Amino acid sequence: MRYIDEYRNLKIANKLFRLIREEAIGLGHIKFMEVCGTHTMAVERFGIRQALPENITLISGPGCPVCVTPKNYVDKAIAFSDVGNIIVFSFGDMLKVPGTGANLMEQKTKGRVKVVYSPFDAVEFAEKHRDKNIVFLGIGFETTAPTVAASVKYAKKKKLKNFFVYSGHKIMPPAMKLLARDRHVNIQGFLCPAHVSAIIGTRPYAEISGKYDMPCVVSGFEPLDILQSILMLVKQVKSKNAKVENQYNRVVRPSGNIKALRLIDEVFSKNDSEWRGIGVIPQSGLVLSGRYAAFDIERNLEMPEPKTSIDRGCICGSVLKGIKTPLECRLFSKKCNPENPCGACMVSSEGACAAYYRYRK
Amino acid sequence: MCLAFPMKVLKIEGDRAIVSSGGVQRAIGVSFIKNVKRGDYVIVHAGFAIEKLDPVKAEETLKMLEELR
Amino acid sequence: MKIITLAHGSGGSQMHRLIKDLFIKNLDNRFLNKLGDAAFINPAAGRLAYTTDSFVVKPLFFPGGDIGKLSVCGTVNDLSVSGAMPRYLSCGMIVEDGFSYAELEKITISIRDACRSAGVAITTGDFKVVEKGAVDGIFINTSGIGEVFLNSEISMSRIKPGDKIIISGTIGDHAASILLAREDLKFKTRIKSDCGPLNKLVSSIICRDIKFMRDPTRGGLATTLNEISTASGYNIAVEEFEIPVKKSVKALCEILGFDPLYMANEGKLIAIVSKNSAGNILSKMKKHITGKDARIIGEVRKEKGKRVYLETRSGGARILDMITGEQLPRIC
Numbered sequence A: 001m002r003y004i005d006e007y008r009n010l011k012i013a014n015k016l017f018r019l020i021r022e023e024a025i026g027l028g029h030i031k032f033m034e035v036c037g038t039h040t041m042a043v044e045r046f047g048i049r050q051a052l053p054e055n056i057t058l059i060s061g062p063g064c065p066v067c068v069t070p071k072n073y074v075d076k077a078i079a080f081s082d083v084g085n086i087i088v089f090s091f092g093d094m095l096k097v098p099g100t101g102a103n104l105m106e107q108k109t110k111g112r113v114k115v116v117y118s119p120f121d122a123v124e125f126a127e128k129h130r131d132k133n134i135v136f137l138g139i140g141f142e143t144t145a146p147t148v149a150a151s152v153k154y155a156k157k158k159k160l161k162n163f164f165v166y167s168g169h170k171i172m173p174p175a176m177k178l179l180a181r182d183r184h185v186n187i188q189g190f191l192c193p194a195h196v197s198a199i200i201g202t203r204p205y206a207e208i209s210g211k212y213d214m215p216c217v218v219s220g221f222e223p224l225d226i227l228q229s230i231l232m233l234v235k236q237v238k239s240k241n242a243k244v245e246n247q248y249n250r251v252v253r254p255s256g257n258i259k260a261l262r263l264i265d266e267v268f269s270k271n272d273s274e275w276r277g278i279g280v281i282p283q284s285g286l287v288l289s290g291r292y293a294a295f296d297i298e299r300n301l302e303m304p305e306p307k308t309s310i311d312r313g314c315i316c317g318s319v320l321k322g323i324k325t326p327l328e329c330r331l332f333s334k335k336c337n338p339e340n341p342c343g344a345c346m347v348s349s350e351g352a353c354a355a356y357y358r359y360r361k
Numbered sequence B: 001m002c003l004a005f006p007m008k009v010l011k012i013e014g015d016r017a018i019v020s021s022g023g024v025q026r027a028i029g030v031s032f033i034k035n036v037k038r039g040d041y042v043i044v045h046a047g048f049a050i051e052k053l054d055p056v057k058a059e060e061t062l063k064m065l066e067e068l069r
Numbered sequence C: 001m002k003i004i005t006l007a008h009g010s011g012g013s014q015m016h017r018l019i020k021d022l023f024i025k026n027l028d029n030r031f032l033n034k035l036g037d038a039a040f041i042n043p044a045a046g047r048l049a050y051t052t053d054s055f056v057v058k059p060l061f062f063p064g065g066d067i068g069k070l071s072v073c074g075t076v077n078d079l080s081v082s083g084a085m086p087r088y089l090s091c092g093m094i095v096e097d098g099f100s101y102a103e104l105e106k107i108t109i110s111i112r113d114a115c116r117s118a119g120v121a122i123t124t125g126d127f128k129v130v131e132k133g134a135v136d137g138i139f140i141n142t143s144g145i146g147e148v149f150l151n152s153e154i155s156m157s158r159i160k161p162g163d164k165i166i167i168s169g170t171i172g173d174h175a176a177s178i179l180l181a182r183e184d185l186k187f188k189t190r191i192k193s194d195c196g197p198l199n200k201l202v203s204s205i206i207c208r209d210i211k212f213m214r215d216p217t218r219g220g221l222a223t224t225l226n227e228i229s230t231a232s233g234y235n236i237a238v239e240e241f242e243i244p245v246k247k248s249v250k251a252l253c254e255i256l257g258f259d260p261l262y263m264a265n266e267g268k269l270i271a272i273v274s275k276n277s278a279g280n281i282l283s284k285m286k287k288h289i290t291g292k293d294a295r296i297i298g299e300v301r302k303e304k305g306k307r308v309y310l311e312t313r314s315g316g317a318r319i320l321d322m323i324t325g326e327q328l329p330r331i332c
Helices: A010-023 A037-045 A071-080 A093-097 A102-111 A119-128 A147-157 A172-181 A196-200 A204-213 A225-239 A257-267 A290-295 A318-320 A352-358 B055-067 C014-025 C067-083 C101-118 C174-181 C199-205 C220-231 C245-254 C275-287
Strands: A029-037 A057-065 A086-090 A113-114 A132-136 A163-167 A189-192 A217-219 A244-246 A268-273 A279-288 B007-011 B014-022 B026-029 B041-045 B048-051 C047-057 C083-097 C121-130 C140-147 C164-166 C210-215 C234-239 C270-273 C295-304 C308-311 C318-319
Touching: A010 A225, A010 B055, A029 A037, A029 A172, A029 A225, A037 A057, A037 A196, A037 A225, A037 A352, A057 A172, A057 A225, A057 A318, A057 A352, A071 A086, A071 A102, A071 A132, A071 A163, A071 C067, A086 A093, A086 A102, A086 A119, A093 A102, A093 A113, A102 A113, A119 A132, A119 A147, A119 A163, A132 A147, A147 A163, A147 A290, A147 B048, A163 A244, A163 A290, A172 A189, A172 A196, A172 A204, A172 A279, A172 C308, A189 A196, A189 A204, A189 A225, A196 A257, A196 B041, A196 B048, A204 A217, A204 A244, A217 A225, A257 A268, A257 A290, A279 A290, A318 A352, B007 B026, B007 C174, B007 C245, B014 B041, B026 C245, C014 C101, C014 C121, C047 C067, C067 C083, C067 C101, C067 C140, C067 C199, C067 C210, C083 C101, C083 C199, C101 C121, C101 C140, C121 C140, C164 C275, C174 C245, C199 C275, C220 C234, C220 C270, C220 C308, C270 C275, C275 C295
Parallel strands: A029 A057, A029 A189, A086 A113, A086 A132, A132 A163, A189 A217, A217 A244, C083 C121, C234 C308
Antiparallel strands: A268 A279, B007 B014, B007 B041, B014 B026, B041 B048, C047 C140, C083 C140, C164 C270, C164 C295, C210 C270, C234 C295, C308 C318
């Protein structure tokens, strides 16, 4: 696979492991946070965590829609899917996230929820089936928001009256700022997301790096990308010189993708958004607005608020922030496990809790 | 939140394109990337191209990695 | 459009005509043609192996096969990996009222072709029709009798540290083809299910040095390795670089976020063999068309445990756990 296999080369990977080990000698214990869920997946899949030197720890942060989408969102999505002629379309990620007593997977087996690879597939379905109301679950960060925006624009162009979006989109920089200024979150650097950065560029990280003296490296997802980025972070820590570096410059430009950013601004506006386990972060969510507000399902359908239960004992929020480890959670491995996840960190197969569970003794 | 994959552009028709990798082909949207042409590699996420891959920078990165001692 | 109705299952003239025109005509063999309530079989000297399986796959038709082909190969393969040559199968069908006659014919012809390919016969069968909604289209059960090879000593308890693990070919093909056919994900590929009989491959390699075999169906290679590790009591280690995956399956998995290690196969086997015989068994496998992509992928470790370790192609290592539920296309 072109532009993939070359960045998985074993010889170079081993070289990078060695260089990281050498650079990290004498630096004490360093913790880096990889904010993006896809980085967490990649680190797990390529077995990087196990091969890093003992004094470097990677913590997975809140950049995973599965982990941070509030329980109430899931409950509402289930409620939409129960309405007569509504079919809910979703990315696969959301299907196993626990709501209050149910999840979307159960609705899928009843035919009330369909999984798609692209939001455009949902809008095309709406175009072909005018007798059905299609509600698309818009989750994901700045990488995904333009794809949903483009799909909504298409719906407007085709004058569709049966396509809606339930937006749960969030944006990364406000969450990263919150983590950078939280004194409990003791991290020495951010591995910045690859494809969110392809959209937003590297400039948003300058404020975080400058104000909080936080090393930031924008990293690709292949093993050589991640290892090279970790090496760059270690070198920044060593030289006590925090800055923003772009390891993934074959895709990420400093100014990002201007067309995509304009598209997001055209279709969405920012709102205060709740992040599961963390709480409300101001101006961190995206909601359909202006000419496109009409496609927001919540403006079109009056629904009673579902009764959302509180996750008693679940400390996913602290785990997501890297403050606590899963082992410190009293539900871990007892009430909460991959087959019966209580919180989002166990649902995502590469979430911190699922990963800890796999390596349990 | 950004699972995306480099694929080669085979054909462009307005806002849509056919891309391919490893014998797998799909129609995707290209409405928010600039100046895409046949033969370009684009990063594909959720059925849309989110950015073009720069082959020169890709080559530079690899060369730098190979030259590390 | 000609359809199957409740009358076709009720034992009357319509059912007899269906059995004659569809099943006897296509599956024609000396056992089935007698139309007795039971088939009479003369067992060979030695042990017999016996297995059963039910098939409910959706969609019914997919690139590389259909439920008919699957129902024969699934049972043939369970016997084959148990060290037996499959001979006699039974086939029971439960069909929904309103099912397409043309599709039932297609499925029956697939059963015929799969039997010919494997050298087995459907010796006895059953056909029922139930009301709409009682089954989803068609469910098929097959059971099979096979003659255990004289030099076969397949047993989980024979697995020992140092034994090598061989996979007979590329993984994930079947699950990938089903996924594309079922979910309408709008990808164009040439990916086909690997659904096919393994008995001739097994017959060409069977010997005492093969300690255990299994076909990695639901849950894929990783799940089967976990089953073997747990049952044998030893940890297992495999190398990602050695595990064969077709380019197109690999690309599809990367795009959708799937892991081929957890994807079902319907024409592959895992063999646990003694260390010294591994090279020899591998070359015999590769000479056979069904085993041409076979590789030695790992070994049984000396530590007691129930862990499966994967050495990744980029110098790392991870644990392969059992999968929880099905994989779905993801964006993260």
